[in-house]
Amino acid sequence: MANSPQAKKRARQNERRFAVNKARRSRIRTFLRKVEEAIASGDQAAAAAAVTEAQPELMRGVTKGVFHKNTAARKMSRFAARVKAMGS
Known part of the structure; x- marks a missing residue:
């Protein structure tokens, strides 16, 4: 347990x-899930x-430090591939 004022603030x-x-990560995962669902549906567009x-x-998650670059x-590379x- 934090005892000093500095540790409490931290x-x-x-x-x-x-x-x-957590909110940022959840938002990003939602977008990734939409991509997965779109790929699963078979509609390339x-x-x-x-x-x-x-x-x-x-x-944006990378710049905010939520994900590594x-x-x-x-x-993104795997999704694009x-x-x-799907087109071929």
Whole structure:
């Protein structure tokens, strides 16, 4: 348990930051789930649109420190490859 005033403040800051990051992570996962559902439906146009919508959200998560840059790049690359493969 935090005893010093500095440690107590840090604990409060961590709680707030955790809540904000949790909300951001949840929002990003929603966009990723929409991409997965669009790919599963078999509609390439809808899947491409979902990927286009998800990309800025994912990159915003990177700038806010929720995801690592390489994680976001890997997810976008794999989604793009899967959407491209639907066409053939």
